[in-house]
Amino acid sequence: MLLSKSCVYGVQAAIYMASLPRNEYVSIQEIAGKLNISFHFLTKVLQNLTQAGLLVSYRGPNGGVALARHSSAISLADVIDSIDGSDVFKECLFGLPGCGVADPCPAHEHWTTMRSRLHHLCSTLTLEELGKRANQLNVRLANAHGPMNPAKLLATMNGNVDATAV
Amino acid sequence: MLLSKSCVYGVQAAIYMASLPRNEYVSIQEIAGKLNISFHFLTKVLQNLTQAGLLVSYRGPNGGVALARHSSAISLADVIDSIDGSDVFKECLFGLPGCGVADPCPAHEHWTTMRSRLHHLCSTLTLEELGKRANQLNVRLANAHGPMNPAKLLATMNGNVDATAV
DNA sequence: CAAATTTCAGATAAACTACTCTTAATACAA
């Protein structure tokens, strides 16, 4: 996949925070519960975002994490950058180091135009917009709508997905 | 990265074959040598391509692998499909299973247009074109121009890359 | 037929990613 799982978790958490009516401290436990993500793992992921200055954190009762800026001032690219690094938007399609105009790979020209479009999309997509969409009917943020029970789990394992493809 | 390393190796090998003046059996050892890839690993990767019908193989002296069709009839997407699977061009940005019009993620609309562009690019980029480009001056296919010696390796580790960035 | 060359197939090892667990540090509340 384009993004690492850590990165996806971070993005999902950020969108969840942006989807709340007000920007306030939310405990990581709550976020992990809503998104069905391992609490301990999410903790580590969100540390990246606080260290990058995208989130502010507060320890102790009623503490948690909150967006450091208004959701309209944080782009999807900001979040991706902080977790997976900016290589996603810079890398050669074949991962060749130093691939550039002076020493290109065969797909260089085609890929750079593609890649800059991708970068532009992620840079202009703000958490505000994504949060608004997340609040719309029939839009979901995480894997399952609720906690997975054994029956559901078995159903998905048998390929019985509850939604149609594109 | 978007593509797995196995997939990149397969693509590089396919482009190398397409860059040759005539389509003939080439030993995997030769390809691995030219591209600085582990011979045994490349062998396993190319087996995927032969099983997918993109290559034909021949055992014994003067044997090897060759393109099963004309290089203009094999797209980059064909090769990617055969190794990494077609999920690359179908997957949700966040990897949510069943993400579609009925049950979308917040980024669904934006991502699908992006993804279809990517798919279109890879489907229309043929090995013929990529092979031609590979034959042009200053275009390279693989990681290093020659085998890496310890001194070179050390130099790159110190950030001394022999090519300029975009 | 024997020897050399090559792909095919499977076992093993190393490296990386994803995840879990434990212990600290911090802040509030009774």
Next chain:
DNA sequence: TTGTATTAAGAGTAGTTTATCTGAAATTTG
């Protein structure tokens, strides 16, 4: 001050990907 809730930090575990190695099967050449 003691207990509790919360993030921070880091060590440890499991699974996947990447890479290496060995032997077998196939095919040509002498």
